[in-house]
Amino acid sequence: MSTPTTSPTNRPAPSTAQSVWLVAEREIGSKLRSKAFVISTAILFVIALAGVIWGGFTARDTSGIPVAVTPDATSQVQGIEGIDITDAADRAAAEDLIRDGKVDAAIVGDSSSPIGYALVAESSAPTTLLLLLAKTPPVELLEPDETGGALRYLVAIGFGAVFLLAASLFGGTIAQSVVEEKQTRVVEILISAVPTRALLAGKVIGNTILAMAQILGLAAIAVIGLSVTGQAALLQGLGGPIAWFAVFFFFGFILLASLFAAAAAMVSRQEDIGSTTTPLTFLVMAPYFLVIFFNDNPLVVGIMSYVPFSAPVGMPLRLFLGDAQWWEPLLSLVILIVTCVAAILLGAKIYENSLLRMGGRVKLAEALRG
Amino acid sequence: MLRLTGITKSYGGRRVLDDVSFDVAPGRLTGFVGGNGAGKTTTMRIVLGVLGKDSGGVDLDGAPVTSSDRRRFGYMPEERGLYPKMKVLEHIVYLARLHGFSKTEATKRAQDLLERLGLGERLGDNVETLSLGNQQRAQIAAALVHDPEVLILDEPFSGLDPLAVDVVASVLQARAAEGSAVLFSSHQLDVVERLCDDLVIIAGGTIRAAGTREELRARHTEKRYELVSGGDAGWVREVPGVTVVEFDGGYAVFDVDTEETAQTVLRGAVQRGDVTSFAPQHPTLAQIFKEVIQ
Numbered sequence: 076m077s078t079p080t081t082s083p084t085n086r087p088a089p090s091t092a093q094s095v096w097l098v099a100e101r102e103i104g105s106k107l108r109s110k111a112f113v114i115s116t117a118i119l120f121v122i123a124l125a126g127v128i129w130g131g132f133t134a135r136d137t138s139g140i141p142v143a144v145t146p147d148a149t150s151q152v153q154g155i156e157g158i159d160i161t162d163a164a165d166r167a168a169a170e171d172l173i174r175d176g177k178v179d180a181a182i183v184g185d186s187s188s189p190i191g192y193a194l195v196a197e198s199s200a201p202t203t204l205l206l207l208l209a210k211t212p213p214v215e216l217l218e219p220d221e222t223g224g225a226l227r228y229l230v231a232i233g234f235g236a237v238f239l240l241a242a243s244l245f246g247g248t249i250a251q252s253v254v255e256e257k258q259t260r261v262v263e264i265l266i267s268a269v270p271t272r273a274l275l276a277g278k279v280i281g282n283t284i285l286a287m288a289q290i291l292g293l294a295a296i297a298v299i300g301l302s303v304t305g306q307a308a309l310l311q312g313l314g315g316p317i318a319w320f321a322v323f324f325f326f327g328f329i330l331l332a333s334l335f336a337a338a339a340a341m342v343s344r345q346e347d348i349g350s351t352t353t354p355l356t357f358l359v360m361a362p363y364f365l366v367i368f369f370n371d372n373p374l375v376v377g378i379m380s381y382v383p384f385s386a387p388v389g390m391p392l393r394l395f396l397g398d399a400q401w402w403e404p405l406l407s408l409v410i411l412i413v414t415c416v417a418a419i420l421l422g423a424k425i426y427e428n429s430l431l432r433m434g435g436r437v438k439l440a441e442a443l444r445g
Numbered sequence: 446m447l448r449l450t451g452i453t454k455s456y457g458g459r460r461v462l463d464d465v466s467f468d469v470a471p472g473r474l475t476g477f478v479g480g481n482g483a484g485k486t487t488t489m490r491i492v493l494g495v496l497g498k499d500s501g502g503v504d505l506d507g508a509p510v511t512s513s514d515r516r517r518f519g520y521m522p523e524e525r526g527l528y529p530k531m532k533v534l535e536h537i538v539y540l541a542r543l544h545g546f547s548k549t550e551a552t553k554r555a556q557d558l559l560e561r562l563g564l565g566e567r568l569g570d571n572v573e574t575l576s577l578g579n580q581q582r583a584q585i586a587a588a589l590v591h592d593p594e595v596l597i598l599d600e601p602f603s604g605l606d607p608l609a610v611d612v613v614a615s616v617l618q619a620r621a622a623e624g625s626a627v628l629f630s631s632h633q634l635d636v637v638e639r640l641c642d643d644l645v646i647i648a649g650g651t652i653r654a655a656g657t658r659e660e661l662r663a664r665h666t667e668k669r670y671e672l673v674s675g676g677d678a679g680w681v682r683e684v685p686g687v688t689v690v691e692f693d694g695g696y697a698v699f700d701v702d703t704e705e706t707a708q709t710v711l712r713g714a715v716q717r718g719d720v721t722s723f724a725p726q727h728p729t730l731a732q733i734f735k736e737v738i739q
Contacts, residue, residue: 088516089545097542105530260526263495264587267515268543431495 094269098277099284106248106285116289119240123293126233127300140179140204143169147184148192155207157308166195170217173197180204188213202226202396206312211397230313230395231370234320234388235363237293241324242359245286246331249278250339250352253426257343262430271427279332279419286328290321316391319404323387323411330383330415331359333422340429341437350436362388373398381407383414446470447492447510447595447626452501454487460650461487465501467645467655469595469626474617476641477630478734484650485630486523489597492628493520505595516544519593519625521601525584529573533564536572537586544591551590558586563612577604585613589620596620598629602636614640638730648738665733669726670707672697675719684710698726 089097106112139159144152145166152160161178163169169181179201185193194204194212203226205211256262265274294317301310338351362385369375370392379389380399386407393399421443428444429437447469454462462484469475479485490496492503494515503510527536534555541551559568562582567575572583581604588598601617602610614636621627621642628645631637637644644661646654654661669690672678678697682689686706691698701707707725714720728736 088513089543093545094543097539101531101539105528109530255528256526259529260522260524261528262526263490263493263522264520264526264540265543266495267493267518267520268540268591270512 091273094273095277098274099281102278102281103285120296123296124300127297128304140201143172143178143181145169145183148182151192152182157207203309206308227370231366231392234391235366238388239360239363241286241289242328242331245282246335249282249332250335250348253336253339254345254348271430272423275336275423275426278336282332283328287325290324294321316395319394320391323390326411326415327387330418333419337422337425340426341442343433347436358384381410383411386411446506448504450502452491453499455499462650465652467652469628471626472621472624473642474621474640475628475643476637477628477645478637479647483647485647486599489599492597517594519588519596521584521588521598523599525580527572527583530571532569532571533583534568537590540587541590554590558590561616562586578609581605594625596625596627600631601629602631602633610636634730634734646737653737661733665728665736668701670699671726672714672723673721674714676717681710
């Protein structure tokens, strides 16, 4: 500043954190003011509430779960609410009751079981019943069947659908907002004020906050809905997986959001968004379809629960079904976080290199090279 | 002082800027004129760092411009860019806050500036609902709200009505008076002529002329006179030392070799009849421009 007249602005530049937060704040504000967003969120909440209540009633049955109990196991079921006990003389009689469809399952004394009794069911163990029992007994199936219980299906679809909806809604929002800035050239003004990375971080953080708020809202609805319909036991079983889902979703969403922003930065017009974000859209949709078709296939769900893009759906489902060891969600979470960091670095590079290239689509190789 | 030295830029083998060098001095308005595709926008984008250059330098007060220097730049891009769905005031406040102003100060500045630009009534309206001319004013506010030290405006007057041109011009002049270096491009040569202290003329990616308005004028002034008389002015051709540029009945525009020749013509005209007007002609910017870019 050699010329005394030229420094009207010796203001300290805002810190990166301040810039990031300003950008995030604008993202949130503009979304909250969009009627389309508010209405679609309200509809989503209503659907979720209806789903939870309907699912709760389906799982409950009016008079509790009909269960046959042999005399040597009677003591195990005393005091458990929500089951409807039919006495059976012995194990054979209990199995007959199951085959006849009079009861859903039987609790029988079993000396080979570590807790002294086992649960017998026809084709799948009633998940609700397992949740009601104080200790999880070994399950014996009379006619093992590929289809799981209705509740497993509902929970699987629930996690899958919520992930799909929230990730695609906010992933799409980020992509649109990046292209809007490029298309209107407001980005040229913005980056003369804040560093590119602050802009990207603000967008990802703003949308993550919105997406998480939506997820937590849905979780609250699930909890409230289950309490209202008197599904305390189911709630107990679902609470943990829902909490895990929220944690997994948080990192899974940041991962996707960084990639969506990067993909969108490669084009200059809204019409072209599809050409770079379609692969990501498939990544978002994959977990949903996988859980619909394979929710009863332990191998597929097991793999899903470790692949970063599907872990937010796969791992909570396995936790709900009780076939994940205590360390498994932690390991999967570590894998997810590492991938997430890699995606942020990669996304930031592509974003920085593509943001000011107007016109045609930026080639991925160019975007990575810089 | 913003100084460009030897900037070149090629797009796929086609050279769009070739050795572009000029200064933009603080406290002055510099007009940047050139035809379509002459390289004005490319030059401005390079100064702002939104476009890379092949070679050359952009210096501010003797040191290469850094990205933190550019925080103190104000920019109005050629393709207008604001968020369509943001309210005018809110938008300008947002930009001021990105430049480090507190919320209260940002609001005060944005409000003052928008009022000066005549948008006081539209503060709460979405940008997309404004007319193009008003969007343009908002865009100018976006470039100015943080009191930039260097102000780069691409066609700030295009699409404005004459009153709006005056409003914007006065805001820019005020900015320059406070010490900013202001560079703006324009096709409206009359506006540039009226407003600018300095001029830079570009054509085909090279700088054809640069300097103060007076310098350029002096450099391109021929001894040219205009005569409007009652009779036929054809005789002027016969006067030694005169080159007629334009001629129509009693009207003639001509160049002379010396002031004395001009006086000879005037005396001759008075002898032959009524003289409505006889005056030396200063070249307009448009004339200089045409001459320079040829």
